[in-house]
Amino acid sequence: xxxxxxxxxxxxxxxxxxxxRKLVTRPWTIMEICGxxxxxxxxxxxxxxxxxxxxxxxxxxxxxCVTPLGIIDExxxxxxxxxxxxxxxxxxxxxxxxxxxxxxxxxxxxxVRILYSPLEALKVAHDNPGKEVVFxxxxxxxxxPANALSVVQAREMGIRNYSILASHVLVPPxxxxxxxxxxxxxxxxxxxxxxxxxxxxxxxxPVVDKYEVPIVVTGxxxxxxxxxxxxxxxxxxxxxxxxxNQYVRVVKREGNRLAKDTIREVFKVADRDWRGIxxxxxxxxxxxxxxxxxxxxxxxxxxxxxxxxxSECIAGEILKGMKKPFECPNFGTKCKPEHPxxxxxVSSEGACAAYYHFAGVS
Amino acid sequence: xxxxxxxxxxxxxxxxxxxxxxxxVSFGGIQKVVNLAMVPDAKVGDYVLVHVGxxxxxxxxxxxxxxxEYLKKIGEVDELNDDT
Ligand code: SF4
Numbered sequence: 001x002x003x004x005x006x007x008x009x010x011x012x013x014x015x016x017x018x019x020x021r022k023l024v025t026r027p028w029t030i031m032e033i034c035g036x037x038x039x040x041x042x043x044x045x046x047x048x049x050x051x052x053x054x055x056x057x058x059x060x061x062x063x064x065c066v067t068p069l070g071i072i073d074e075x076x077x078x079x080x081x082x083x084x085x086x087x088x089x090x091x092x093x094x095x096x097x098x099x100x101x102x103x104x105x106x107x108x109x110x111x112v113r114i115l116y117s118p119l120e121a122l123k124v125a126h127d128n129p130g131k132e133v134v135f136x137x138x139x140x141x142x143x144x145p146a147n148a149l150s151v152v153q154a155r156e157m158g159i160r161n162y163s164i165l166a167s168h169v170l171v172p173p174x175x176x177x178x179x180x181x182x183x184x185x186x187x188x189x190x191x192x193x194x195x196x197x198x199x200x201x202x203x204x205x206p207v208v209d210k211y212e213v214p215i216v217v218t219g220x221x222x223x224x225x226x227x228x229x230x231x232x233x234x235x236x237x238x239x240x241x242x243x244x245n246q247y248v249r250v251v252k253r254e255g256n257r258l259a260k261d262t263i264r265e266v267f268k269v270a271d272r273d274w275r276g277i278x279x280x281x282x283x284x285x286x287x288x289x290x291x292x293x294x295x296x297x298x299x300x301x302x303x304x305x306x307x308x309x310x311s312e313c314i315a316g317e318i319l320k321g322m323k324k325p326f327e328c329p330n331f332g333t334k335c336k337p338e339h340p341x342x343x344x345x346v347s348s349e350g351a352c353a354a355y356y357h358f359a360g361v362s
Numbered sequence: 363x364x365x366x367x368x369x370x371x372x373x374x375x376x377x378x379x380x381x382x383x384x385x386x387v388s389f390g391g392i393q394k395v396v397n398l399a400m401v402p403d404a405k406v407g408d409y410v411l412v413h414v415g416x417x418x419x420x421x422x423x424x425x426x427x428x429x430x431e432y433l434k435k436i437g438e439v440d441e442l443n444d445d446t
Contacts, residue, residue, distance in 0.1 A: 149397060
């Protein structure tokens with residue numbers, strides 16, 4: 001297959017870089033949305049290879065990083081409740097809540113289990129009929145079908161001791177929130193390939209039109225990223241703003257219809273708090289009325305008092321692309337992956353942890 | 363946890379109706395149980411992109427191989443190792 005060698009070979013990296021150098025006439029700031037892309041850019045040293053004029057800033061596309069303190073506290077509250085087994089993806093358990101992390105709650109005796117998939121939590125529920133099993137359902141659009149499916153299957157299998165603590169976030173409203181901030185400097189976006197594998201690409205068209213900003217749906221490997229950047233810069237230099245798809249080999253225009261249907265069946269769109277950014281209208285999923293009995297917030301009547309974010313952590317500015325991690329006074333000193341002050345230092349997809357692990361980038 | 367990892371469908375282990383299917387998928391030798399409800403056209407031997415236990419699209423074999431090698435290099439397949 002010819003096109004594959006095109007995506008992976010190092011000569012192509014050189015070629016894209018040479019084209020970029022030829023093309024670029026003035027400074028441009030491009031934000032990649034997805035934490036997987038941030039990780040790949042930093043780890044592969046791509047930012048150092050780019051022409052000086054091009055600045056990459058890192059977006060809020062790491063669900064671990066944008067989950068607000070209040071929801072972490074809800075998860076910890078549930079984990080510490082008698083008779084509850086709290087299941088979570090591994091990435092979430094070290095994120096500090098307002099007092100502790102899930103890992104610390106576990107060390108103190110709470111039943112917290114790390115699972116690879118929400119569907120495994122159904123088995124835990126089935127095997128522990130005397131307990132309530134809650135899955136901490138975080139994620140962007142990519143993860144929503146799996147979390148939704150776990151609820152659909154729970155009902156089909158007659159499992160009643162299962163619920164999810166939904167903490168879902170959506171990409172397009174976050175882009176709008178970032179773009180409508182007058183201080184934003186973003187000229188173009190790379191949209192996340194795997195999010196679009198589910199949702200398709202059409203929902204980005206209104207963002208392109210309203211803000212006249214190029215959006216290129218992009219994969220996460222180095223050659224994908226470089227091609228995505230090249231496509232964005234080509235548009236910028238021509239004064240165009242279009243939606244383009246670099247990742248056509250995986251992303252179809254309409255996305256995955258069955259996955260979107262499952263999401264719609266279980267979830268409803270709701271306002272959501274983003275860590276450090278604040279509330280963004282219609283930017284998340286909550287469990288809908290049809291499946292209310294699987295909504296942990298309703299089942300356990302969660303109503304915790306609101307908490308303020310940690311004032312020492314500037315995650316909000318990092319997640320909006322206004323500051324780089326090394327501009328945080330605590331970066332690498334008070335805040336390290338072993339003792340994170342904020343979520344972007346916890347996950348390997350968070351900008352702070354990516355910079356910390358692969359130091360030497362600027 | 364955000365990336366989807368490609369693997370090869372080894373067998374269909376449960377089939378309740380046309381869409382509800384579960385199969386074994388191999389990721390470079392590591393086998394996982396994967397829900398196939400979102401990819402009704404996928405057959406044994408096909409490669410699928412899998413995210414947290416659910417296949418989200420079919421990909422071609424070469425794409426799958428190179429992507430898997432890349433993910434392995436950057437340590438993104440470690441989450442598969444807690445075998446269940
Ligand atoms: S380095 Fe730590 S304290 Fe600073 S923004 Fe990143 S996570 Fe927050």
